[in-house]
Amino acid sequence: MTPDAALIRYVTRLGDNSLILGQRMIELVAASPELEEELANANFALDYIGQARMLYTYAGEREGRGRGEDDFAFLRPEHEYRNLLLVEQPNGHFGDSTVRAVLFESFYVLLLDALTRCGDEGLAGIAARAVKEVRYHLKHSSQWLVRLGDGTEESHARTQQSLNDLWRYTGEMFASDDIDKIMRDEFDGPDLNVVAEQWRKAVAAIVSAATLELPEDGWMASGGKDGRHTEHFGFLLADLQYMQRTYPGATW
Amino acid sequence: MSKHEWPLYEVFIRSKSGLSHRHAGSVHAADDEMALTNARDTYTRRKEGVSIWVVRSDQIVASDPAETSAFFEPAEDKIYRHPTFYEIPDEVENL
Secondary structure (H helix, E strand, O other): OOHHHHHHHHHHHHHHHHHHHHHHHHOOOOOOOOHHHHHHHHHHHHHHHHHHHHHHHHHHHHHOOOOOHHHHHHOOOHHHOOOOHHHHOOOOOHHHHHHHHHHHHHHHHHHHHHHOOOOOHHHHHHHHHHHHHHHHHHHHHHHHHHHHHOOOHHHHHHHHHHHHHHHHHOHHHHOOOHHHHHHHHHHOOOOHHHHHHHHHHHHHHHHHHOOOOOOOOOOOOOOHHHOOOOOOHHHHHHHHHHHHHHOOOOOO | OOOOOOOEEEEEEEOOOOOOOEEEEEEEOOOHHHHHHHHHHHHOOOOOOOEEEEEEHHHOOOOOHHHHHHHHHHHOOOHHHOOOOOOOOOOOOOO
């Protein structure tokens, strides 16, 4: 794989994470427990969709084959999406969504921070913009984790269960593949071992503030980065792509 | 299960450096930190501010509407308290 091809795939993958998590959060619109939380969730979802737009547009430019953001978002089959399995997991209850957000955002904020210093100017610029948004998202989600974990007996037990259930999707974030390696060697990209170490510390601190227990590292799910998804993904994609597939090129 | 309402917080926003905080509205929140983030997400989505204060509504001591005449009417005929007899230099802003 040429460095350029790897960069394009790397950027697309980042876009996929943002788009899919944004789509999951949009499913929660009109379902938040409080009006203020409703606004926050919708704002964050749109932040992620905005990041996906920037990343896809940039990937399309670098690719130079005339693909735009919509082609990436709406017209690819399931196996061409290379997002982490974690972000496609269903919203579940509020504790599940909160844990998913904390686990992903505490990783993503470190990754973006490293990418602001990478050798590709375009990607570094997008990362600089996105990292500010995600820093705030993480603040929000980790405050919620503390409230739920250190809340009532029931919220504590359910949030611990969410953490145990979703933990198996965290290994994939740090499993470096060819694209990650080229990104690191050719573009001064993030070292996933370093990110993993920082992430563990950060998550341990939040989890302990929430009076929860870090789960044991057991079997870890993987496949998202290669386009092999969990069974939930097809339904998400059907929802996301329905309009463009049914009315190709529709605008309003 | 009974639904407890979260307490109400009043939100004050400074729109830019040099100006003072102004009352923007109110939010519900379970604690102080949440009040601050809720205020940020509700009232500064369109770049309205550079600083936010929140305060529990029940902590605000307010004047009694029934006492309006005692509180405010005596100031009505004291025109000499207004600095209207000075010329204001052009350079002075926000007065």
